[in-house]
Amino acid sequence: MNKYYIEYFSYLEKQRNYSLITIKDYKNHLLKFEEYLNSEGMNILNVDRIACRNYLNFLYQKRLSKGSIATIVSSLKSFYRYLVNQGIITTNPWINIKVLKVEKKLPSVMFVNQVNEIIDNMKFDTDIKIRDNAIFLLLYNSGLRVSELCNLPLNSIDFKEKKFVVTGKGNRQRWCFFDDDCKELLENYIDRVRSKYVTNDFKFLFCSTRGTPLSPRVVQNVIRKVGNNSIHTKRLHPHTIRHSYATHMLDNGADIRVVQEMLGHQSLATTQIYTHISTSKLKEEYAKAHPLMKKNK
Incomplete structure (x- = not known):
């Protein structure tokens, strides 16, 4: 090379x-x-x-x-x-080379009841299940990318304030937050599971049972298994959780620029796709506003 x-x-x-x-x-x-x-x-x-x-x-x-x-x-x-x-060449030969326009597909999103079903059906009888459930809850609480979760240091987490700093794309840092249930599960995972497999000098929050950092592929498999807790959820992917986090935040009144910051998007246009994907919200607004729907009430 x-x-x-x-x-x-x-x-x-x-x-x-x-x-x-x-x-x-x-x-x-x-x-x-x-x-x-x-x-x-x-x-x-x-x-x-x-x-x-x-x-x-x-x-x-x-x-x-x-x-x-x-x-x-x-x-x-x-x-x-x-x-x-770097001054190695003078011009980029690919500049202004256009490709055929790609049709944008709306990202898949879980309904809130699907998230609740997954959480309600969680089991904690093995080390793996405790860790995997903690991963799911943290992803849904914070909207992390998979790579960000894999590289998240334990010492970045402030359990008292229920927040942490994550370093995202382009080394941009942002605050993320989590709720009481997530805090309790993370503390349980750290005390009962993580401590069995790694020493004090292991810096990452999540680890494998071999005491190694998690790879994105492992996290994908983890989320697919956790997703089986809901009979209404198709093959679940970590990015679906991130999409759901953003959509549910906007549905509940969060300002789009706040969501942009919390997702770590450099461009607002990237975040704006989430304003188009909540079909339940669209249906609700349609039912309230369309004259024929009002007439049929």
Whole structure:
């Protein structure tokens, strides 16, 4: 692997705080692009816009989805932007290269009664269940990303004030909060479970039964299992909990800019999608406002 890749991936990890999974995807995209360039007699530093357009056409011919192609192009733009900023090249060949517009899908969200059903059916008879339930409650209380949860230090948590500082994307820090039930479960997990598997110098809040940090994949499996506590919840994903956190906050009157801050979104536009996804709220407002619905009451 050339030195520019190594320096770039180190930059993504240490300065941009990207997860290892994201960095792995970026690496894969770059290596495949380099393979294509080599087949065309070019190298990664000697690329023009024509080569970029040809590669884009190559991706379309492979019948990849619009979303996949957009992700690949975004990662390549990021790499060349880094090279420009480092003074290694003078212009980003991917700049102004457009991909076909991706249709935005509304994120899936749980209803509040589904969340309550999961919580009501929790069991605490094993170490794993205590830990897994604590993970679910903390995710729903705080809207954390999976990578943020995996990297959350124990010493960042203020149990008295029921809050903690999390370092998110771009090393931006924000406050997150949790309720009394979550506090009680976290303290139970730390005292009864975590202390069995790690020593005092282990910095992360959550650990595996082998005494190692949790990976995002493990957390995904944890949430899928916890989601089975509700017969009305389809295959549950950690990001669904984050979507639900945001939607339920807005439904209950939270200011959108507050939700933006608590989610760690840099752009308000990213948060605004949650104003469109609560079908129960829409139906409720429709029933109150539509003249025919009023007539039928």
